[in-house]
Amino acid sequence: MTVASTAAHASTLEDYSGVLGSAEIAELRALAARLEGRSTQMVNSTAVGGGVAEMLNRIVPLMRELGIETRWDVMTGGEDFFAVTKAFHNALHGEDFQMSDDAFDTFLRYSEENRARLRFDTDFAVIHDPQPAALIDARSDRQTAWVWRCHIDLSRPNQKVWNFLEPFVNRYDGAIFSSPAFARRLRVPQYLFFPSIDPLSEKNRELEPSFVATTLERFHIDPRRPIVTQISRFDRLKDPIGVVRAYQIVKRYSDCQLVLAGGGADDDPEANVVLEEVGEAAGKDGDIHILNLPPWSPLEINALQRGSTVIIQKSLREGFGLTVTEGLWKKKPVVASAVGGIPAQVIHKHTGLLVHSVEGTAYQVRFLLSNPAIAQRLGEAGHQHVREHFLITSSVRRFLTLFLHFLKNGQ
Ligand code: UDP
Numbered sequence: 001m002t003v004a005s006t007a008a009h010a011s012t013l014e015d016y017s018g019v020l021g022s023a024e025i026a027e028l029r030a031l032a033a034r035l036e037g038r039s040t041q042m043v044n045s046t047a048v049g050g051g052v053a054e055m056l057n058r059i060v061p062l063m064r065e066l067g068i069e070t071r072w073d074v075m076t077g078g079e080d081f082f083a084v085t086k087a088f089h090n091a092l093h094g095e096d097f098q099m100s101d102d103a104f105d106t107f108l109r110y111s112e113e114n115r116a117r118l119r120f121d122t123d124f125a126v127i128h129d130p131q132p133a134a135l136i137d138a139r140s141d142r143q144t145a146w147v148w149r150c151h152i153d154l155s156r157p158n159q160k161v162w163n164f165l166e167p168f169v170n171r172y173d174g175a176i177f178s179s180p181a182f183a184r185r186l187r188v189p190q191y192l193f194f195p196s197i198d199p200l201s202e203k204n205r206e207l208e209p210s211f212v213a214t215t216l217e218r219f220h221i222d223p224r225r226p227i228v229t230q231i232s233r234f235d236r237l238k239d240p241i242g243v244v245r246a247y248q249i250v251k252r253y254s255d256c257q258l259v260l261a262g263g264g265a266d267d268d269p270e271a272n273v274v275l276e277e278v279g280e281a282a283g284k285d286g287d288i289h290i291l292n293l294p295p296w297s298p299l300e301i302n303a304l305q306r307g308s309t310v311i312i313q314k315s316l317r318e319g320f321g322l323t324v325t326e327g328l329w330k331k332k333p334v335v336a337s338a339v340g341g342i343p344a345q346v347i348h349k350h351t352g353l354l355v356h357s358v359e360g361t362a363y364q365v366r367f368l369l370s371n372p373a374i375a376q377r378l379g380e381a382g383h384q385h386v387r388e389h390f391l392i393t394s395s396v397r398r399f400l401t402l403f404l405h406f407l408k409n410g411q
Pocket of ligand 1: 203232293295320323324326
């Protein structure tokens with residue numbers, strides 16, 4: 001299926017100039033002018049849900065507004081295809097691959113169906129993640145470049161699945177990863193693109209202070225006392241119990257409340273177990289607020305982040321950590337584990353504080369609660385850092401420069 005324009009709120013480039021300044025937008029227009037008459041196709045496997053669809057929902061309309069004809073196609077498949085690609089996804093993250101070799105045939109069969117169904121005639125094609133990777137067989141010589149945009153951590157993949165995918169990846173003109181640590185040794189050039197957030201989305205836009213206050217009230221959180229928050233799915237890798245332990249240490253010395261907010265516990269049995277464990281660890285402390293949010297709650301998340309004194313992200317493993325980006329954008333002091341993409345965002349003692357343990361987390365939260373001027377400085381620097389590197393407009397600029405690079409190379 002081709003996705004027309006799914007954005008409910010259609011922010012224009014002009015709206016972004018209100019946030020970023022007009023020079024930034026003029027730069028995008030100048031780059032795009034050099035691509036006049038060129039066309040692009042984005043392909044992924046879902047139009048809604050998940051970070052990739054969220055980013056494409058903004059990048060595609062912005063590219064179009066910049067005058068580059070951009071098509072967004074979604075790969076289709078039956079349940080059997082998505083069962084295979086889910087198993088691939090887990091295996092590429094290092095888990096065992098339990099399926100029989102039929103899985104590879106299923107993957108190839110749906111790839112072929114989609115190759116026959118979709119049109120591939122743009123100058124550039126950007127294929128997102130492993131699901132559509134085998135579409136590369138449809139590349140024609142008239143096209144300028146096909147790039148594979150990998151959003152997942154490929155540093156320790158299951159070898160069997162990777163051996164199957166690698167020959168497809170090596171036929172692209174380049175591969176894009178979200179962190180140097182996620183990349184593989186490949187025969188094609190590799191590029192680093194950071195994920196990004198939309199400053200005008202419901203999750204990140206400015207909110208009326210009264211809305212923030214009402215949201216805190218709704219969740220029975222006291223706005224007059226410090227609020228320490230971690231927003232995350234209830235998943236062990238996000239270490240919510242470690243967060244409770246850190247809070248309990250802080251609480252011996254400073255008054256504060258803890259908010260642990262996340263969703264997914266209704267349809268994910270494991271999340272439910274984690275939620276129960278967190279409840280047990282919290283005990284009867286009325287200052288710990290465990291919020292099981294509905295899956296789509298961007299305004300609530302925005303308000304909780306904005307109402308917080310300190311944002312924590314104490315993950316044991318992490319992809320990029322968009323909750324960190326969101327906290328920094330809201331000028332909050334962030335205390336976060338030095339894992340995955342977090343150190344690219346949190347530069348220790350400059351844009352936030354990096355930690356490696358429960359005790360370290362407690363120490364840094366206490367430090368921030370008793371040094372509000374430093375906390376504010378970190379938050380301001382964090383906001384600037386996100387503005388420069390992790391906004392949706394940076395992703396658009398990155399694509400434009402990559403396309404220009406391919407044109408220059410005469411590919
Ligand atoms: N998020 C959400 N609801 C929740 C928990 C998280 O919408 O209950 C959002 C959060 O604001 C962020 C994204 O989901 O935008 C999580 O991305 P991140 O990279 O932090 O972690 P992931 O869940 O992808 O491991």
